[in-house]
Amino acid sequence: MALNWDDFENSWSSWSCSWDTEISSGNTESKGFYEAVNDDIIDRLPEDPFGMEIRSTFAAAITGWFQDFENDLWSDFCMFGMEDYAEKQIVDQQQMFKGLNWVCNGTMSLKPDESISSFYGDQSSFFKGVNWVCNNFEINETSNPDFNGFEIDNGGSFVINDEGKGLKDSKEVICNDNGGGEPSDALFFALGYLGVKDLLAVERVCRSLRDAVRSDTLLWRNIHIEHSLSRRITNDALLKLTNRAKGSLECLSLVGCVKITDHGLKCVLESNPKLTKLSVPECTGLSVEGILFNLKAFKSIGSPGIKHLKIGGCFSVTEEQFKEFKFLLGADNSIQLREQKPQFFRQGQLHFTCDDDRVIDIEICPRCDKLKLVYDCPSESCRTTHHAAQLCRACFLCIARCFRCGCCFKHCDYEETFTLDLLCFNCLKHIFGSEENSDVIGTSYELYFYG
Amino acid sequence: MLSSKNSALESKDNEIFEVEESIAIQSELIKTMATMVNSKAYVNERNQMGCWKQANYHVEQNNKIVDEELSDWESKFFEVDMDDLHELFMAANYLEIESLLNGVAKRVADIIKACMNVEVIRQTFGINNDFAAQQEEEIRKLNSWNHI
Numbered sequence: 001m002a003l004n005w006d007d008f009e010n011s012w013s014s015w016s017c018s019w020d021t022e023i024s025s026g027n028t029e030s031k032g033f034y035e036a037v038n039d040d041i042i043d044r045l046p047e048d049p050f051g052m053e054i055r056s057t058f059a060a061a062i063t064g065w066f067q068d069f070e071n072d073l074w075s076d077f078c079m080f081g082m083e084d085y086a087e088k089q090i091v092d093q094q095q096m097f098k099g100l101n102w103v104c105n106g107t108m109s110l111k112p113d114e115s116i117s118s119f120y121g122d123q124s125s126f127f128k129g130v131n132w133v134c135n136n137f138e139i140n141e142t143s144n145p146d147f148n149g150f151e152i153d154n155g156g157s158f159v160i161n162d163e164g165k166g167l168k169d170s171k172e173v174i175c176n177d178n179g180g181g182e183p184s185d186a187l188f189f190a191l192g193y194l195g196v197k198d199l200l201a202v203e204r205v206c207r208s209l210r211d212a213v214r215s216d217t218l219l220w221r222n223i224h225i226e227h228s229l230s231r232r233i234t235n236d237a238l239l240k241l242t243n244r245a246k247g248s249l250e251c252l253s254l255v256g257c258v259k260i261t262d263h264g265l266k267c268v269l270e271s272n273p274k275l276t277k278l279s280v281p282e283c284t285g286l287s288v289e290g291i292l293f294n295l296k297a298f299k300s301i302g303s304p305g306i307k308h309l310k311i312g313g314c315f316s317v318t319e320e321q322f323k324e325f326k327f328l329l330g331a332d333n334s335i336q337l338r339e340q341k342p343q344f345f346r347q348g349q350l351h352f353t354c355d356d357d358r359v360i361d362i363e364i365c366p367r368c369d370k371l372k373l374v375y376d377c378p379s380e381s382c383r384t385t386h387h388a389a390q391l392c393r394a395c396f397l398c399i400a401r402c403f404r405c406g407c408c409f410k411h412c413d414y415e416e417t418f419t420l421d422l423l424c425f426n427c428l429k430h431i432f433g434s435e436e437n438s439d440v441i442g443t444s445y446e447l448y449f450y451g
Numbered sequence: 452m453l454s455s456k457n458s459a460l461e462s463k464d465n466e467i468f469e470v471e472e473s474i475a476i477q478s479e480l481i482k483t484m485a486t487m488v489n490s491k492a493y494v495n496e497r498n499q500m501g502c503w504k505q506a507n508y509h510v511e512q513n514n515k516i517v518d519e520e521l522s523d524w525e526s527k528f529f530e531v532d533m534d535d536l537h538e539l540f541m542a543a544n545y546l547e548i549e550s551l552l553n554g555v556a557k558r559v560a561d562i563i564k565a566c567m568n569v570e571v572i573r574q575t576f577g578i579n580n581d582f583a584a585q586q587e588e589e590i591r592k593l594n595s596w597n598h599i
Contacts, residue, residue: 190560
């Protein structure tokens with residue numbers, strides 16, 4: 001027989017072949033005709049593209065595998081029964097088989113020996129990357145209660161397909177890649193220190209990492225979306241990400257996620273009853289009414305509700321709405337004033353801190369009486385007494401602050417940057433190092449970029 | 452530090468380390484063993500000697516350095532190549548030294564963050580791509596919003 005390798009293309013996902021067979025090591029002969037499982041796949045394929053009438057020993061070995069019913073898998077399985085020269089032939093052609101899906105449409109009955117607890121595929125590189133799909137696979141487990149499945153050591157996957165369903169519906173049984181190139185355990189430990197963006201990248205590295213990233217709910221308990229992800233993330237994507245926590249999501253921070261709408265947030269809340277901290281600054285797709293409504297609905301379904309909310313400076317909140325927020329969040333005025341941590345204007349935006357216990361980030365500015373983000377002053381002189389600290393509390397419009405450290409300019413000079421931010425001289429010196437001449441700083445405009 | 456009892460720890464390479472007991476018990480494994488054996492514990496370490504030495508050194512320094520300097524010292528300590536990092540991890544894992552384990556994990560996380568894309572991660576850590584084409588396509592579609 002001649003297998004017409006030359007015409008073979010790796011992009012074939014399934015193929016039909018017919019052959020007459022002889023099993024070299026067995027006593028029986030069999031003939032079989034095997035077709036791909038799905039009719040629609042069959043329709044798309046030309047008939048017998050390779051002019052294959054397979055008669056080689058290799059083919060016989062393969063057919064031994066594809067035979068159905070009574071054959072004992074162990075003795076007829078091609079990889080075990082191959083002779084050396086056949087194996088060499090196969091190895092030479094191994095690249096042909098990359099990406100192939102082997103589809104078996106028959107019933108195979110596996111009766112493992114009592115001493116064998118798993119079916120173990122050959123280690124040769126021949127079957128690397130091949131996906132095995134077998135329909136109606138029966139495992140006769142009675143003879144060996146310890147039988148725990150198939151293991152094909154080839155980097156492909158072995159799939160049991162019930163009732164002739166399509167490949168994508170198949171369940172993956174076991175797939176095991178024993179070769180080098182497995183991620184070290186250190187990587188799995190490191191996952192806990194990665195942000196969402198890096199986790200999504202790591203997920204694409206290899207299978208074991210993908211499974212680790214998806215299955216570990218602890219990784220998804222606190223989700224912080226910022227920077228490049230925040231402009232792109234959609235309602236749907238957010239819901240999928242939050243669902244990875246499987247209901248254990250506690251802390252969600254969306255900074256500048258402009259595509260998220262009230263409806264999207266509602267879906268997230270519905271699936272995550274344990275959520276207690278929500279931060280949505282600069283999410284212009286949301287509205288104050290929408291947030292209020294969602295919070296109310298969230299509480300009414302019986303969950304403890306959101307206890308900590310950050311809405312940032314881009315929403316204009318009326319006094320009525322503010323009162324409602326405080327009521328929903330369970331804020332008690334006296335406690336809030338006593339215990340909350342100072343809020344600094346740092347890097348011009350709110351940084352995500354999951355451990356911040358502040359109930360709500362906005363409050364009435366002591367100077368202009370408007371509902372704004374009110375900042376404390378980190379400079380030494382303003383922290384000497386409680387009174388001094390209280391005097392230096394106001395919104396950004398009432399008290400100008402250094403973009404980098406957040407201090408006021410009562411006791412130091414400042415410089416306005418090209419982007420109209422203000423930097424105190426300490427921070428300027430810090431950015432440009434000690435080489436910079438103070439005269440130069442004082443007289444020129446410099447371009448500062450902040451990431 | 453107050454002088455305390457020294458434990459003698461023998462690594463697989465038959466090298467004996469005299470370690471202050473308060474440091475040695477940073478390792479959960481040794482702590483457990485020390486309760487069983489008197490003052491000498493056999494560490495059947497399967498890693499290289501250098502690794503245990505490093506682990507020991509890290510723990511010692513940890514106890515001596517104040518917090519602010521610690522992060523600087525630690526970041527230098529973990530700036531080693533991948534093989535050494537791996538060895539360090541194995542030692543920390545085996546000896547169950549939490550601070551060392553966290554340090555290695557953070558360093559690995561920083562390395563991952565510095566990688567530009569998935570392929571670089573694979574190359575850095577020597578990981579094979581064992582996805583089938585359709586699986587990769589599936590993931591790509593799932594994260595299509597990410598444009599990565």
